[in-house]
Amino acid sequence: MIRINTAFDSGNIDVIEASSSDNIRLTIRKDHQSDFYQWFHYKLFAEVGEEHVMIIENAGKSAYPDGWKDYQALASYDRDTWFRVPTEYDGEKLTIRHTPEQESVYYAYFVPYSYERHLDLIQQAQQSVDCYHELLGETLDGRELNLLIIGEPSDGKNTIWITARQHPGESMAEWLMEGLIGRLLDDEDGVARKLLDENVFYVVPNMNPDGSVRGHLRTNAVGTNLNREWAEPSLEKSPEVFYVLKRMQETGVDMFLDVHGDEALPYNFVAGCEGIPSYDERHKHLEETFKNALLAATPEFQDAFGYEKDEPGKANMTVACSAVGERFKCLSYTLEMPFKDNADLPDEDFGWSSTRSQRLGEDVLTAILAVSPILRKV
The missing domain is CATH 3.40.630.10 (Zn peptidases)
Structure with missing residues (x-):
């Protein structure tokens, strides 16, 4: 079962599709009353030991697309220790690949400060x-x-x-x-x-x-x-x-x-x-x-x-x-x-x-x- 949640402080992501672990399609929400967007922060409930491929489809039109070049997303199991996970950018989409070792994991653009x-x-x-x-x-x-x-x-x-x-x-x-x-x-x-x-x-x-x-x-x-x-x-x-x-x-x-x-x-x-x-x-x-x-x-x-x-x-x-x-x-x-x-x-x-x-x-x-x-x- 795949579930993605953002109902918490600084949460930001919208789910297009999450029916299979190898094709989770996401978009980042724009700032309210603004066209700026780049920050993301979400929680994934997933199968342990199975690679999950999360694709942020609107990355290429974000506020600073050059920011995705050589960028690696952050993940955390305890919201205290945040580590980098494999991330690719093709000029349009940002793809995050991660194999969770626990039932739920958080992902973010940078370490959140709540x-x-x-x-x-x-x-x-x-x-x-x-x-x-x-x-x-x-x-x-x-x-x-x-x-x-x-x-x-x-x-x-x-x-x-x-x-x-x-x-x-x-x-x-x-x-x-x-x-x-x-x-x-x-x-x-x-x-x-x-x-x-x-x-x-x-x-x-x-x-x-x-x-x-x-x-x-x-x-x-x-x-x-x-x-x-x-x-x-x-x-x-x-x-x-x-x-x-x-x-x-x-x-x-x-x-x-x-x-x-x-x-x-x-x-x-x-x-x-x-x-x-x-x-x-x-x-x-x-x-x-x-x-x-x-x-x-x-x-x-x-x-x-x-x-x-x-x-x-x-x-x-x-x-x-x-x-x-x-x-x-x-x-x-x-x-x-x-x-x-x-x-x-x-x-x-x-x-x-x-x-x-x-x-x-x-x-x-x-x-x-x-x-x-x-x-x-x-």
């Missing part, structure tokens, strides 16, 4: 004396938009904002946040203690909880791409950005890091805001200091591959990195991680993983420590 885990992360963080939990507002589906303020605010400290998961299918972003927050709240970690002596962190672990729960790739509850709303956010379309930007205006911003995942590129990299009107040598020096420190901190990061840099004055000012960098004249970066693997350090069994994302989050703090003394220097 809303329940998000709530646990927030509640655990607020147990620290160094952390204050603030409710910024509610999303369109009525969920909380949570902010963690880590460190004691004061005029002499740098204000560092870190946001993640504007695009909900990029779940590696919240895994990175979990690692970063965990280290920052470790009072026996010297890097964390030094950082909190000189900086206060404003951390939004999940900018898009509605899209996360709905199983969206890129948009919120009404099909809005939040990372194109930073010029003029609205309560009707993008309250998540509206509330965050409003709070930023109250605190000021000395450094901004917006965490994402990239479907196609098998590397960790950053994208700056060279194209904003106010970009200058100071800004460039801050960027180089951060990048060089992260390169020294971990071999998981590199600067050879990434996005093409914007020409001067040609930045998209609706994107968070550019909008915040220009508004606050601050160091502003987008940090990207792969859905596939880090080609510089490949792992055949797990690829880029939740654990590696967490470790990168820890290492990011080392890079912030290196750049923080010069964030306010003219």
Whole structure:
């Protein structure tokens, strides 16, 4: 008996046919009120020891079809350990082949980060004396938009904002946040203690909880791409950005890091805001200091591959990195991680993983420590 279920947090797949194990035909649902789709997450009940061939028929028309090249889907029996399974892409269809060893197995585009885990992360963080939990507002589906303020605010400290998961299918972003927050709240970690002596962190672990729960790739509850709303956010379309930007205006911003995942590129990299009107040598020096420190901190990061840099004055000012960098004249970066693997350090069994994302989050703090003394220097 073959059964496929998606009635859970971030579930997404539609079944065309599942009458035989060698021809399970599926399609990914589009984000609500949007044409974006790529995220999938479903549970299979199947015969143990029998190969199951699952064909996602609309993969070739997804948001980022290049993301399927050299991609291997993830599977898990316990929803804790996720491993890669044989996956092929022919330019139109994505075929996943797997022989289950247990009665049921989950499959996903990347390791899911559940809303329940998000709530646990927030509640655990607020147990620290160094952390204050603030409710910024509610999303369109009525969920909380949570902010963690880590460190004691004061005029002499740098204000560092870190946001993640504007695009909900990029779940590696919240895994990175979990690692970063965990280290920052470790009072026996010297890097964390030094950082909190000189900086206060404003951390939004999940900018898009509605899209996360709905199983969206890129948009919120009404099909809005939040990372194109930073010029003029609205309560009707993008309250998540509206509330965050409003709070930023109250605190000021000395450094901004917006965490994402990239479907196609098998590397960790950053994208700056060279194209904003106010970009200058100071800004460039801050960027180089951060990048060089992260390169020294971990071999998981590199600067050879990434996005093409914007020409001067040609930045998209609706994107968070550019909008915040220009508004606050601050160091502003987008940090990207792969859905596939880090080609510089490949792992055949797990690829880029939740654990590696967490470790990168820890290492990011080392890079912030290196750049923080010069964030306010003219």
